[in-house]
């Protein structure tokens with residue numbers, strides 16, 4: 026399936042099954058392996074469990090069966106273990122989830138100063154550099170509510186990067202954006218992939234998947250249906266369910 | 276400032292649009308005028324303010340020993356300075372918005388008219404003026420020079436209040452070389468404010484903990500909070516006050532039970548905490564769950580996520596309702612008179628029971644109402660200033 030690489034494994038999910046408290050089974054035995062520097066794009070119809078799946082990687086959701094190992098640390102219920110994993114895994118949400126009561130700069134510096142206990146001056150310097158990288162250097166002293174959606178999402182990416190994570194998770198980062206702002210966010214993500222960040226991205230952006238993804242994973246009804254390099258996945262899908270999905274989004 | 280002619284045309288449009296409107300407006304106006312003049316006539320010519328003049332000290336501090344009252348004056352001065360400091364810092368920029376001018380005007384008017392109307396003794400009059408002047412001067416200085424102070428120093432300013440509270444406690448009750456004045460001798464406005472401020476200060480953190488407990492994932496904590504909140508909200512305060520007076524004395528042997536004054540203060544605290552918890556919970560509910568998720572996914576442990584992300588936002592939403600609770604609490608202190616404490620109302624009742632001042636209830640109650648109104652208005656104004664201050668996108672409008 027995947028080309029066997031010498032690069033270390035960053036995420037290893039085996040037979041993950043999850044039931045929500047109401048008894049609904051959202052994940053029915055999902056496997057996924059992500060190597061360092063890979064960009065894995067997860068696609069699938071609404072309700073297929075994509076969000077649930079990537080949210081298990083940083084323990085925002087628990088799971089009942091199977092195992093997940095993130096950057097060498099097996100996920101367990103131990104609080105310290107969970108906090109350690111979250112420090113290494115950044116997450117970008119569909120709704121940005123910036124902290125509205127803090128300035129853009131404070132949004133970036135909050136976690137590194139509190140969690141990593143780095144000196145404030147140094148973190149601010151790094152935050153400004155990151156903001157420059159995502160192209161919103163001038164907005165550092167503004168509040169999130171004063172920025173456009175695209176700008177807010179770029180701040181959210183910068184906020185995650187400021188913790189210097191080894192893995193970045195994206196849950197439909199462009200779905201809440203007006204069409205003209207989608208590209209500016211995708212460009213930032215593309216740049217991130219180019220410098221070698223390990224990324225798992227839930228998205229419906231086919232062009233992004235074609236250009237950036239190492240592999241595309243198609244999920245349906247809580248299971249992985251197909252997993253293939255983008256050229257093959259889009260040109261010549263192997264499964265009926267994939268063909269059906271692709272015809273729907275095109 | 277609106278242009279007068281504009282206001283006039285608007286008045287005409289809204290109050291005198293049709294003949295019927297005009298008649299209603301004029302009738303109401305006449306009614307208000309009649310009531311107003313009758314009231315004023317009573318205040319100025321009929322009411323006999325001797326009952327207040329003779330008992331000013333009693334209303335203010337109860338039976339607090341006269342030779343120790345300088346401690347209370349000192350405390351009042353410190354409080355005025357601290358209020359002026361925070362008022363000026365909240366505003367910053369050295370400006371006096373219209374509301375501030377209004378507040379300053381009211382303070383000055385109170386000092387001048389109040390001390391004249393009550394025919395206070397000259398030393399007391401002078402102290403009142405001095406304290407008002409101190410407050411306004413500190414407000415002016417703080418507004419003017421706060422920008423020049425370094426930010427870390429400014430962040431320490433709120434600490435003035437807890438420190439001042441402890442200093443105040445020592446000044447009031449004695450100790451550290453000062454003569455002891457037992458709680459039984461505190462009374463009047465002093466006791467009312469003491470009970471209210473003690474309960475307000477403690478019920479706030481307690482309420483936050485209860486609100487968090489109610490949303491906790493640990494069943495024991497959650498159900499404990501729910502039962503506590505619902506039990507307290509289901510019981511009238513007066514029954515709890517009686518219960519507190521009797522049960523605490525019954526449960527704890529002799530010297531261990533806190534004084535009656537403190538027992539009441541604790542009951543007030545635990546009572547108000549349940550209501551504050553509900554106000555805070557409304558703020559927590561209003562917060563999108565994504566905020567906590569974002570904080571946690573950045574690696575913040577739960578307590579830091581709560582302190583830095585969840586509570587600042589939730590408390591801002593909950594602030595108006597919480598201050599509403601504080602105001603209710605202040606008014607609820609009048610119930611203390613029913614369990615035999617000499618708070619403002621309790622003192623008033625002893626004064627009215629004095630044969631010398633028989634039938635002077637109206638005068639006494641009016642003064643009480645004005646005093647309570649002033650305290651509540653101060654709380655309300657403070658909360659509004661804080662609200663604008665806490666809103667990052669507030670288009671600064673006082």
Ligand SMILES: Nc1ncnc2c1ncn2[C@@H]1O[C@H](COP(=O)(O)OP(=O)(O)OP(=O)(O)O)[C@@H](O)[C@H]1O
Nearest residue numbers: 045046047049051070071072073074075076077078
């Ligand atoms: N808290 C919950 N309780 C019960 N069921 C839930 C809960 N959250 C999600 N589900 C269900 O789990 C399934 C998977 O949800 P999930 O959000 O992971 O889907 P998704 O693939 O991300 O969909 P979308 O593309 O709409 O975001 C859905 O059927 C959803 O209804």
Ligand SMILES: [Mg+2]
Nearest residue numbers: 075076077197
């Ligand atoms: Mg989703």
